[in-house]
Amino acid sequence: MLRPLVLLVLLPTAALRAAAPVSAPAADFAKLCAPCHGARGEGREDLRTPSIANEPWWYVKTQLGNFHEGRRGVHALQDPQGALMAAVAKGLQPAQIEALARFVESLPLVPPSKRSVDGADVARGQELFYERCMECHRYNASGEMAFGSPPLVGRQGWYLLEQLRKFKARHRGAEKGDEKGAKMVNMATLFIADEQAMRNVVGYILTLNPEPAPRVEAPFDLPSAGANNDPASSPASRP
Ligand code: HEC
Numbered sequence: 001m002l003r004p005l006v007l008l009v010l011l012p013t014a015a016l017r018a019a020a021p022v023s024a025p026a027a028d029f030a031k032l033c034a035p036c037h038g039a040r041g042e043g044r045e046d047l048r049t050p051s052i053a054n055e056p057w058w059y060v061k062t063q064l065g066n067f068h069e070g071r072r073g074v075h076a077l078q079d080p081q082g083a084l085m086a087a088v089a090k091g092l093q094p095a096q097i098e099a100l101a102r103f104v105e106s107l108p109l110v111p112p113s114k115r116s117v118d119g120a121d122v123a124r125g126q127e128l129f130y131e132r133c134m135e136c137h138r139y140n141a142s143g144e145m146a147f148g149s150p151p152l153v154g155r156q157g158w159y160l161l162e163q164l165r166k167f168k169a170r171h172r173g174a175e176k177g178d179e180k181g182a183k184m185v186n187m188a189t190l191f192i193a194d195e196q197a198m199r200n201v202v203g204y205i206l207t208l209n210p211e212p213a214p215r216v217e218a219p220f221d222l223p224s225a226g227a228n229n230d231p232a233s234s235p236a237s238r239p
């Protein structure tokens with residue numbers, strides 16, 4: 001009768017942790033997403049992946065749906081990052097997308113380490129943000145579900161710049177059925193005059209990030225040794 005208890009006491013804690021049940025989305029995330037987006041969903045500049053940690057589930061679900069159904073990532077030449085993500089999303093089942101979206105939201109926000117954009121005029125960026133962006137992206141760029149406009153805090157500056165360039169060039173948001181993307185194509189076309197204005201507004205958005213929290217451990221065990229966030233051991237940088 002006492003044997004299972006005795007066994008439990010004798011098992012080393014590491015073995016116990018490995019045996020603990022991992023929820024399906026956490027396991028999916030570790031296997032399918034962490035290799036590119038990092039174990040905490042923090043993103044990696046070397047792989048051009050955004051920080052997705054803490055993105056609201058409704059936004060993640062919309063984007064995975066867009067990638068899955070050919071509304072985002074369809075311009076392989078001009079938007080190779082989107083095309084890569086589309087290839088991943090096409091392999092996901094609808095139920096998996098729903099569960100992964102909830103899981104991504106549950107990850108703590110990882111504010112970008114770089115809080116500035118070279119050559120940005122932050123005061124002018126703030127002006128533009130107040131005038132043209134805040135209506136949808138809200139105070140502190142925290143996003144608004146009713147408009148489908150995501151939070152812009154948490155994303156890296158280079159990623160935000162790339163997205164604005166893609167909207168302006170109609171490489172994102174211009175496909176049939178992408179109504180939310182179409183709004184951003186309009187905004188970028190009408191109100192972001194040029195690369196300098198883009199840098200200004202992104203420079204300002206970066207200042208809205210909360211201070212980075214001390215590093216926290218991944219909320220699950222990684223499937224294999226070596227799948228960490230060290231660029232030197234990443235699949236992409238291996239010979
Ligand atoms: C092969 C690398 C790779 C893998 C694996 C991958 N992604 Fe991505 N993902 C990317 C890249 C690159 C982008 C940026 C696309 C762009 O620039 O438009 C991206 C973008 C995204 C976005 C859009 C974020 C935004 O703010 O609009 C979401 C959401 C996302 N990925 C979720 C996931 C999830 C969930 C998984 C696991 C099922 C996953 N990704 C696996 C490379 C990857």
Ligand code: HEC
Pocket residue numbers: 062128129132133134135136137147148149150152155160163164173180181183184187191192201
């Ligand atoms: C009319 C509402 C509206 C306004 C105004 C607006 N946006 Fe957006 N924005 C959206 C929506 C909706 C999305 C999500 C698009 C999608 O679903 O692909 C978005 C997405 C974005 C993204 C992509 C984020 C990501 O994680 O990939 C960036 C960057 C962005 N907006 C910046 C801006 C800036 C800068 C301004 C001001 C110049 C602005 N937006 C004004 C509605 C708006």
